[in-house]
Amino acid sequence: MELPIKYDPSLTEDKWYSYWLKHKFFHSEPDEREPYTIVIPPPNVTGVLHMGHMLNNTIQDVLVRRARMLGKNACWVPGTDHASIATEAKVVAKLKSEGIEKSDLTREQFLEHAWEWRHKHGGIILEQLKKLGASCDWDRTKFTMDPELSQAVIDTFVYFYKHGLIYRGVRMVNWDPEGLTAVSDEEVIHKETDSKFYHLKYPISDGNGNKTGEYVIIATTRPETIMADAAVCIHPEDERYFHLKGKKVMIPLINKEIPIIEDDYVTIDFGTGCLKVTPAHDINDYEIGLRHNLPVIDIIDQHGKLNDKAQILVGEDRFVARKKIVKMLEEEGLLLKVEDYKSQVGYSERTNAVIEPRLSLQWFLKMDVLAKKALHYVENDDVKLIPDKFKNTYRHWMETAHDWCISRQLWWGQQIPAYYLPDGKVVVESSLEEAYKAAKEINPDIKIEDLRQDEDVLDTWFSSWLWPISVFDATIPGHPDKTPNKDLAYYYPTNDLITAPEILFFWVARMIMAGDTFMNEKPFRNVYLTGIVRDKLGRKMSKQLGNSPDPIKLMQEYGADGVRLGMLICSSAGNDILFDESQVEQGRNFSNKIWNAYRLVTGWQVADIEQSKEAAIAIEWFNNKLNKTIAVINDHFDKFRLSDSCMTIYKLFWDDFCAWYLEAIKPAYGAPIDRKSYDATIEIFDKLLKLLHPYMPFITEELWQNLQAREDGETIMLQMMPNAAEYDEKFIEDFELTQQAIVAIRALRQSKNISPKESLELKIKGAFNPELSSILEKLANISSVEVVSDLSQFTDGQILMVGTVEFFVPLAGMINVEEEIAKAKAEIERYKKFYNSVNAKLSNERFVANAPAAVVELERKKLSDAQTKIENLEKVIENLTK
């Protein structure tokens, strides 16, 4: 069977993924083994795979596959998030393209469209994850709007409401007067906009509604809101306005008397230092209003037009009103001046309308107690953040957390289970029937159809914070006293959560709160925070910029294994990754390297002949090196240094296995290999594939299946990971010295233009392990190796120093004596400098007195080694000058 020279992932990836699925290797059920659990951060149900998902899910898959191979009962629960805002926006846009406005539809009709959309597009992303090799337990796939998960959300709301943690309150929202909805902060785009700064004269009154003839100057960009003013505010330490303290002013045009108040929110040197306070139409003014108990006068309706509370210009659009009122003020002589001004104005992402800050009734969840508890888990490392630098950020947020606004003016999501009686009273129950029962307690005559459910839905995070619980047992949220089912009892708390730092607060902290409330236990032990995937220029990858490669295309071109390796090799925890296609190219090249090593090994003819010395040595060395490296890999994993672990295996395979081991045991062209070496090599290859499997699942399965005869139903996925057995450090060191000597000889050949085919002799002086001669002979093409005690008789050649061992290569007539002397002299100079610096250190009594003995000892060794080297070099010069 002739194997192609290049590895073709398209021939293996789908094949093995189906095989894994067919045999249900990803599926987990509780048993007596130790569980290892990850719940996927559920991607938006209608989303498509982007590079961030690729990184995030590759990491999860590596951890899960490794855990499985360590004998744990690994369970990776997949699923999707209904993502109310994003999904609703997509559905609205789709309907619009068909000429349908959301406002033309009833809630039920709209939801029908939304579900249709979800069924059509939902799950695409999960299919894409399969291409990546994700070993999720697909039988457990969940959606945050599955009936039982939605019920869990409702029950949770009821639970917190009944425990007094959920309340209804007024809050300033970003109102879109065209879309007629509140939009979240994330959907507001701030743009620098040209506007005007109007300086207005407010008459000072005598307190009885009479003007005193004096004025105070106020600068504003929104003169149309003056009718909603509740006060004028000055800074308490602003000397210019001391005389105004306690006085009152009249609102121009409507002549309403309002107080002058003091608040250090005001910036003395901004504008006139005198601020009109309009609690209904500015978030900051609203807060000042709260502090000073000011009335809220709302003069703008939902369409952005002035209402009758404005008294004047009623029914006018806010921008028309602005122009008209300026004119009116000017006519009254109350407009002092108009300045051009640039300011950040918020626009609706969807309608591009100027956002109007508007007060509205919203539902809130009290955060103080929950945040304190959630902070505790992280503070004492019950939940570990990786890297731990995020602890600071986390603490800061938890200490300043304000109450969570959980209501959204949307339809796609879990509708708030608050039911209003005709008299405005409210009951909160987990179903209409329950609500009806409760309502009858208040009013026995009430009919079920009299109840009106709150129109709003809950924030998406209010459902996803239950995720680690509800994917296993959705009856527990809202009912902490119930006994968890078998799954939840077994898999919870989960082990690792892999997510992005930007949702540390939105999601991670809140899962901890929900876990504490309903399970009295953390939801996960470790939180591994990945960075943002950026392009080469450091820009965040985004659709708008078009700088994100299509992950599916990338996998087609480089193979899923190649992409996985490419992403992992450069991604440390918490750091952004600057993605460049050259990285996945490296991954693809590595796949090819593995493929070709396999081609070489399986192409050998095996014969019952004697094992060569160098093969025996190479096998011994590699097994030692392998054991040592496994220990390093395990250590990296324990510390979540995934890219380090990945690089370690990469080098083990490419450098140690391919460049050294295989070259050392490789029989001459056409010659067979002895059975002993062959078997040892297959065993080593088998171990390497297992070590590589978590990173590169497809190629490793393909090669493992073919390395030896396998039964149907066997898989590398479920093999035990090789252990870190003991190893002989001294032997590894001896081999390393030999490697360095070989490199030096090869470099010598290159500099002297000696072909690798021309064999050389070698004399060695120093601590060289003669067992390793055969390796030297084979890999440096040496005809004879002789260990001698004195090199002074050998003159016509070159001495190479590795550590303190000297390797003499006879090079009759090829040595330029003067050049070599000059080189040796330069070397001596270098070592003398070094010697002096070490010597200075050792002559420092305070160093010798204070430094640990081991450090001093080391310095002494450095000194004596340098001494030896200098002496050797001096001998070299002596020989050369003979």
Add this chain to the structure above:
RNA sequence: GGGAGCAUAGCUCAGUUGGUUUAGAGCAUCUGCCUUACAAGCAGAGGGUCGGCGGUUCGACUCCGUCUGCUCCCACCA
């Protein structure tokens, strides 16, 4: 404006409580090779006063201060 983080080779990053580091790796670069596994390869080589300044210490890439530059989070100025 408040808070946090980062700065080490051309690029991406290690450097694990200050002393086996005369600062490492991968990629890229350069030189020589189509050597019968692999040119998606082989062999070899070069490249950094660890952002600047100051301090602590016998000893600083590592600790402290400060400056400069970048990033993120939060709040956004009437």
